[in-house]
Amino acid sequence: MVEFDVPEVDYSRYSNRQLVAVPLVLLALALVVIAGFLVLTGKPVALGVAFTGGTELRVGNVSDPGSLDTVFDTEIESVAPVGQTGDQYLVTFPPTDEDVAGKARDEGYAVEQAQERAASFGAQSQRQALLGIGVAFLGMSVLVFALFRTFIPSIAVVASAFSDIVIPVALMNLLGIELTLGTVAALLMLIGYSVDSDLLLNNHILRRRGDFYESTYRAMRTGVTMTLTSIAAMAVMTLTSSLLGIPLLPEVGLILVFGLSVDLMNTYMLNVSLLRYYKYEAVGS
8 A cells, every 4th residue: 555754834933814715715716707607607617428418429530620610510618639649639519409329320431429408408408417516515514514513613614624615616617627427527526525624634633532633633644645545547548548538537537627726725724714713713712
């Protein structure tokens, strides 16, 4: 098993305001990006075919992907390379009455796969995905408040989990990654990762004996090692799936890499500052 040498951070050198500043600034910037995308497009994040409806074609024998724009009467939403041959592409169309698969075959392209989804079904999937994320986040919040029964330690976990989702969503907008069933699963996984690392920290500080800083370091040795291991695994998956041209996995892996990196910041800066305030100022006052 790979072990990481986690350095001991001297938190006494930094005030709570200094620790909380960076996570809050990044969260504010992420909210601005999402709000701007909402104003420009009417949606907080770009939606994939699973949520809007449309057609996805996996076509081969494509020598020039730019020529695909002249083949179809329907506007193409996106073209992405897939596979290892270098001539296969995943072409996405909005809802249309045109037989895009038949048109591709008529033009001499090899249609490897065709998937259609009605706009009404896509809207239903969108509602279900949002409901799933909302229920998962609400259930997590209720469980955390039931475990700690105090406001500040509980809100620290909830705030970290919220930021762990919001910042990757903003990065999705900046990188042009659409919200699909796969990326929704990645966001749900981030909720689980976030709660796991935050509960580990809270339990060490609030429920075990020892100095605040000693307890924080004990939690960091376990939590940072677990998170860095997960980041390394997701980075390898992202790189491998990109090189092999496997659809969806690169986006899922990239979201998890970003989200887990953000979780390190939120757990050991935002959460630590709130717990230190709770232990030394709120409780002691």
